Amino acid sequence: MAWNEIVASVMILLGCFLALTGSLGMLRMPDFYTRLHPAGKNDSLGSVLVLSGLAFLVTHPVENWLVLAKLALIIVFLIITAPTATHAITKAAWLDGLQPWQRPGDKEGVYKSWEREDV
Amino acid sequence: MKDQVVLRIITKLLVPFMLVFGMYVIAHGELGPGGGFQGGVILAAGFILYGLVWGKEDLHRFLPRSLTDLLAAGGVLLYAGVGVATMLMGGRFLDYAVFNPSHPGDGEALGMLLVEYGVGITVCTVMVTIYDMISEPEDLV
Numbered sequence: 317m318a319w320n321e322i323v324a325s326v327m328i329l330l331g332c333f334l335a336l337t338g339s340l341g342m343l344r345m346p347d348f349y350t351r352l353h354p355a356g357k358n359d360s361l362g363s364v365l366v367l368s369g370l371a372f373l374v375t376h377p378v379e380n381w382l383v384l385a386k387l388a389l390i391i392v393f394l395i396i397t398a399p400t401a402t403h404a405i406t407k408a409a410w411l412d413g414l415q416p417w418q419r420p421g422d423k424e425g426v427y428k429s430w431e432r433e434d435v
Numbered sequence: 436m437k438d439q440v441v442l443r444i445i446t447k448l449l450v451p452f453m454l455v456f457g458m459y460v461i462a463h464g465e466l467g468p469g470g471g472f473q474g475g476v477i478l479a480a481g482f483i484l485y486g487l488v489w490g491k492e493d494l495h496r497f498l499p500r501s502l503t504d505l506l507a508a509g510g511v512l513l514y515a516g517v518g519v520a521t522m523l524m525g526g527r528f529l530d531y532a533v534f535n536p537s538h539p540g541d542g543e544a545l546g547m548l549l550v551e552y553g554v555g556i557t558v559c560t561v562m563v564t565i566y567d568m569i570s571e572p573e574d575l576v
Contacts, residue, residue: 393452400445407439 320372327369334362347417348409356402360394367391436488446488453481461555465547471554478555479562486566500567503560510557517549 341354371387374380436442461474486494517529524533531546532539 393449396445397449400441403441404439 324369324372327365327372331362331365331369334358334365338362348414349406349416352402352406356399360398363394363398364391367394437490439488442488446484450481450485453484454478457481457555457559461551462548464551465544471551472558474551475555475558476562478559479566482559482563483566486563486570491567491570494563498563500564503564503567506556507560507564510553510555510560513553513556514550517546517553521546 335358338354338358341358342351345351345354367387367390371384374383374387377384457474457476457478457480459474460469460477461471464470464474482494482498517531519528521530521533522528526533529546529550531543534542534545536542
């Protein structure tokens with residue numbers, strides 16, 4: 317097994333692990349805002365790790381530079397767009413007045429989005 | 436949505452790449468995955484994203500309704516025109532080989548590319564028109 321295959325396997329497996337934990341977090345987290353943590357962050361990093369691992373599997377990197385360039389472009393745009401989508405969803409919910417989850421009886425930190433000036 | 440800084444900046448960054456990728460998919464259709472319909476939808480997605488964030492007025496500044504209506508019909512006209520041109524040159528409808536009788540493969544590539552352009556233009560402009568007609572007025576967003 318060549319060294320690049322070992323590196324690629326480690327990165328792809330790590331990416332799959334992050335995607336799995338992201339899915340578990342989607343099921344386990346209590347409300348909308350907290351669910352966006354696993355959905356937004358874990359899936360972004362997991363996809364980036366899988367794609368980076370695939371880049372290590374490209375044979376003859378000098379001749380196949382176009383494949384590497386396409387993978388790099390996908391990674392760059394994924395890093396830009398995935399957090400933007402998460403931000404857009406979160407801000408839409410916040411402006412619509414959805415309140416963050418809190419433990420029963422926890423009165424600290426209560427604020428309503430329609431009473432705030434800075435949004 | 437113009438006051439949403441993150442969305443505005445990211446949209447400004449992404450729309451040119453979306454349009455280039457849409458054209459790449461249209462032009463790549465006869466050789467690999469892709470084609471006029473898919474490329475046209477990607478082009479339309481770029482325009483619709485711009486219209487969603489910057490408002491319909493800004494979208495209409497460079498893509499007015501008259502232009503989209505004209506291009507929606509013009510794409511179909513290009514498609515049918517290629518077919519009629521092959522008939523006038525002595526072949527059957529959309530018989531691309533007559534464009535270059537000594538190298539039929541080249542003629543087919545040319546004819547297919549023109550047809551893909553027609554499909555892409557029509558699909559893109561029709562998608563933008565659909566967005567135009569079902570989207571809300573800006574003051575409600």
